[in-house]
Amino acid sequence: MIGIVGYGAHVPRRRIKVEEISKVWGTDADSYKSGLVLEEKSVPSSDEDTISISVEAARNALKRAGIDPQKIGAIYVGSESHPYAVKPSGTVVADAIGATPEVHCADFEFACKAGSEAMFVTMALVKSGWMEYALAIGADTSQGKPGDALEYTASAGGAAFIMGGKNVLAEIEHTYSFMTDTPDFWRREYQFYPEHAGRFTGEPAYFKHVLGAANGIMERAGMKPQDFTFAVFHQPNGKFPLRAGKMLGFSRSQMETGLLCPIIGNTYSGSSPLGLTAILDIAKPGDRILMVSYGSGSGSDGFIWKVTERIREAQDRAPKTREMIAKGKIQVDYGTYAKYRGKIKTG
Amino acid sequence: MITPAEYVREIPAHHRLEAGRCKKCRKIYYPARQVCPECQAREFEPLSLPREGKIVTFTVIRVAPSQFSDQAPYAMGIVEVQPGVRLLTQVVDCDLDKIEIGMPVSLEFRKIQEDGEKGVLAYGVKAVPR
Numbered sequence: 001m002i003g004i005v006g007y008g009a010h011v012p013r014r015r016i017k018v019e020e021i022s023k024v025w026g027t028d029a030d031s032y033k034s035g036l037v038l039e040e041k042s043v044p045s046s047d048e049d050t051i052s053i054s055v056e057a058a059r060n061a062l063k064r065a066g067i068d069p070q071k072i073g074a075i076y077v078g079s080e081s082h083p084y085a086v087k088p089s090g091t092v093v094a095d096a097i098g099a100t101p102e103v104h105c106a107d108f109e110f111a112c113k114a115g116s117e118a119m120f121v122t123m124a125l126v127k128s129g130w131m132e133y134a135l136a137i138g139a140d141t142s143q144g145k146p147g148d149a150l151e152y153t154a155s156a157g158g159a160a161f162i163m164g165g166k167n168v169l170a171e172i173e174h175t176y177s178f179m180t181d182t183p184d185f186w187r188r189e190y191q192f193y194p195e196h197a198g199r200f201t202g203e204p205a206y207f208k209h210v211l212g213a214a215n216g217i218m219e220r221a222g223m224k225p226q227d228f229t230f231a232v233f234h235q236p237n238g239k240f241p242l243r244a245g246k247m248l249g250f251s252r253s254q255m256e257t258g259l260l261c262p263i264i265g266n267t268y269s270g271s272s273p274l275g276l277t278a279i280l281d282i283a284k285p286g287d288r289i290l291m292v293s294y295g296s297g298s299g300s301d302g303f304i305w306k307v308t309e310r311i312r313e314a315q316d317r318a319p320k321t322r323e324m325i326a327k328g329k330i331q332v333d334y335g336t337y338a339k340y341r342g343k344i345k346t347g
Numbered sequence: 348m349i350t351p352a353e354y355v356r357e358i359p360a361h362h363r364l365e366a367g368r369c370k371k372c373r374k375i376y377y378p379a380r381q382v383c384p385e386c387q388a389r390e391f392e393p394l395s396l397p398r399e400g401k402i403v404t405f406t407v408i409r410v411a412p413s414q415f416s417d418q419a420p421y422a423m424g425i426v427e428v429q430p431g432v433r434l435l436t437q438v439v440d441c442d443l444d445k446i447e448i449g450m451p452v453s454l455e456f457r458k459i460q461e462d463g464e465k466g467v468l469a470y471g472v473k474a475v476p477r
């Protein structure tokens with residue numbers, strides 16, 4: 001049996017409300033809140049980045065896995081906000097958790113799909129028998145251009161998963177990926193903020209790939225929406241995943257547990273992986289979970305997980321995702337946010 | 348400025364909170380030392396410190412050295428992680444007027460220094476309210 005032996009989350013404590021961003025740009029907060037299905041988003045402090053978030057999430061995954069970090073054979077960090085343009089994030093994580101030097105590291109990139117990509121590859125390496133355990137992380141501290149629609153949602157957070165073949169808490173039953181060349185969102189080298197194709201990001205991009213992957217994996221597995229206790233989709237805002245789920249035939253109650261965007265925003269590579277951690281926090285043995293990521297450019301990875309008995313002893317070993325999000329929140333105003341995010345240049 | 352050599356030397360202490368325990372008198376030093384000031388022994392065994400502790404004392408820095416000036420005012424605290432083992436660290440994610448002696452904290456992995464626009468990023472721990 002191959003699957004997740006430990007999972008962990010990390011979300012920065014700072015938040016900025018939609019109202020606070022609207023006030024600066026003179027937009028109507030209520031229409032953004034209802035249009036995006038979003039109240040506030042997480043904001044990293046100036047000392048938090050994809051590496052620091054990855055380390056904290058990985059430590060929580062290790063607590064749940066209860067394994068010797070020296071047995072981790074690979075560490076892949078998926079992000080579109082790696083702190084260095086050249087120099088891997090993964091090696092910092094590897095040394096911080098005590099997994100060096102016999103470990104394979106790589107940083108993955110694919111817009112918001114980089115985290116699920118790391119999950120896919122780590123499972124394959126464990127399944128092949130090349131290594132006992134492998135660590136996959138999806139984390140981001142993403143930015144939107146000041147005043148752009150993305151500024152209301154682009155947030156920070158990450159999730160880590162240790163894959164293995166023993167003491168599995170959620171078994172992988174099926175995977176399926178769906179990709180096409182679609183320029184809906186991109187950032188060229190040396191550009192600080194990304195560009196996006198406005199309305200083109202919806203139907204031909206997000207919905208086409210998320211629905212393609214979800215329908216494809218359910219067809220291959222011979223399953224229907226009713227076969228799942230939970231479903232989690234990539235969350236560029238709070239609205240898209242709910243609409244995609246509804247089009248597929250999922251009910252709101254199947255999707256609510258993993259829907260974190262309304263309270264933390266779009267954590268990019270951390271998005272559906274963090275949603276999965278919130279589901280695993282309350283899942284029961286036998287529950288089946290559908291997860292579908294989305295990354296611009298474009299593609300979706302689909303996973304079907306089946307929760308095992310081991311979930312019961314693992315859940316309480318590290319902070320639960322929704323409790324972490326609710327605890328010790330610090331609200332910031334736009335000025336503080338702009339300072340933390342380097343939106344004000346001082347020289 | 349942080350040189351790559353300094354960065355690498357500090358990985359055990361900064362990234363993993365590794366301390367050294369004197370094999371003769373059992374005293375724990377963080378960061379690890381070459382010679383024990385208590386008994387002059389030279390043999391140590393490494394151990395990782397717990398990531399939870401409490402504030403023993405603290406001070407608020409209002410006029411900061413230039414590389415930290417954008418963070419001022421900020422708090423520096425001495426955190427005791429186990430009896431007799433203390434470390435100096437920044438205290439963050441908390442109002443400066445709410446920090447008190449005895450406050451339970453966790454040590455979180457954070458970026459501790461950025462060497463300008465082009466240099467190395469240094470990581471370590473900072474104390475956050477538990």
Ligand SMILES: [Zn+2]
Binds near residue numbers: 369371373386
């Ligand atoms: Zn000694």
